[in-house]
Each structure stands twice: as C-alpha cells, then as structure tokens.
Amino acid sequence: MTEKPRLLLLEDDPNLGLIIAESLEREGFAVRRCLDGKAGLQALTEETFVICLVDVMMPEMDGFVFAETLRSQGDATPFIFLTARSMVEDRITGLKLGCDDYITKPFSMEELLLRIQAVLRRHEGSGPEAVVPTGPVALGEYVFDPGPMTLTHRDEVRRLTEREGALLGMLITHLGQTLERDVALRAIWQDDSYHAGRSMDVFVSKLRKHLSGDPKVEIRSVHGRGFRLLVHE
Numbered sequence: 385m386t387e388k389p390r391l392l393l394l395e396d397d398p399n400l401g402l403i404i405a406e407s408l409e410r411e412g413f414a415v416r417r418c419l420d421g422k423a424g425l426q427a428l429t430e431e432t433f434v435i436c437l438v439d440v441m442m443p444e445m446d447g448f449v450f451a452e453t454l455r456s457q458g459d460a461t462p463f464i465f466l467t468a469r470s471m472v473e474d475r476i477t478g479l480k481l482g483c484d485d486y487i488t489k490p491f492s493m494e495e496l497l498l499r500i501q502a503v504l505r506r507h508e509g510s511g512p513e514a515v516v517p518t519g520p521v522a523l524g525e526y527v528f529d530p531g532p533m534t535l536t537h538r539d540e541v542r543r544l545t546e547r548e549g550a551l552l553g554m555l556i557t558h559l560g561q562t563l564e565r566d567v568a569l570r571a572i573w574q575d576d577s578y579h580a581g582r583s584m585d586v587f588v589s590k591l592r593k594h595l596s597g598d599p600k601v602e603i604r605s606v607h608g609r610g611f612r613l614l615v616h617e
Contacts, residue, residue: 388414392436394424396443407493421445425453432546433461435503440467451481458586460579462503482579507575521556524615525598528552537597547572551587555613565610
C-alpha cells in the first residue's frame, strides 16, 4: 500500500483546522495539525512532510517567525501561508521568508488543493532513490539499524529522524567514497536548490554530533562535491 503524503497544518482555529484537515484527508493526504509555530517546529523534527500550511496569526509563535526559524535551520520543506492579512506588505514579507504561495482567507478548498498541487509539482524530482543498508551495520563503536532508524552507541540508543537515517544510510552505502551532494539532495529532499543544500548541511552537522562519541568515525566534507564517511583503524 502506498504511503499517504504527509502534510503539516498550523492553524490555531480548531474548527477551521478540522475542516481543512478533513477535506485534505479526503483528497489522500495524512494531515498532522498543530495550533502554533512551536508545536509545528517540533513536529518537523519527528516526521517528514511534503508541505506545510501555515496560518500567520497564531499564539506562542506566529507564522512569520515559524517560517524564519524553519529556513534558518536549513529546512527546505515547502510551505504556503494561509492568512486573513491581505496587505501587500504582508505578502512581500511572506515571499521574502521563502513561502511557496500565499492564500488569503476566506478561500475555497478547491483553490487550496490546486495551490498545494501546484507547489508539489514544482518540488517534485525524478532523482534516484535513497539506497540504505538492509540490516544493522557497525560503524566503529556504533551500530546503525535502518529498520527502526536507530543509532546505538554502547548502551545508548538514539532514534534518528527519517532524513537523518536516510542520509546516514546513503553515506554507509558509499563508505570510503564520496557521496555527491546532488545525488543525496535529489534522493532524500527531491530538490537540489540552495535551501535544500543548506538543509542537508544542517543534517550532516547533526550526524557528526550523533557520531562524536567515537573519534574513529568521521564524516569528511569533500569541497565542491559532497561528503565521505570514514571509519579509521
């Protein structure tokens, strides 16, 4: 069975959020709802989404701050602002923050679906699949298990995110060789844009931190090309 594309919806109005979520679920999406930007950022560390729908006016963290934080962390997930704020200045702010579209309320669900489909078409890639090991692999003092996406070091077990696991898996399949940036970007992010590249750099930094307990394990940058996973004797 094909997995449903996952969509993150940030909307503090519970009634409107429910209507949007139910409508998009009928169209084949798996929708996760959050009521503010902070919860949305947390959700993005736990799951991978094909797109985010972001209300601008929310408590705790509004949509603009959410978007600015998202991009500053190198996350290239596409997003659409949903907002009652229709001033030109707000649209310009949204576009400067990297949004893929900006829809003012009220809107029809048909229009929203068409906008979502247009954004997803722009971000679709025909790149290679992320090839990962089929079973547990030893990396110095670590063991990576691609099934549950866990990285074990001695008695400590760390659960990796999908992108962390996919990236580590690709590095392992290229052990001792250079994993080209564009290959990893098209396979994991389905996007080789500047923002996606920044996102991958962030994830490489996270993996380096996860593997820092064993000095014999190294992810080395290969200037202008990509990254190389090494396990020193």
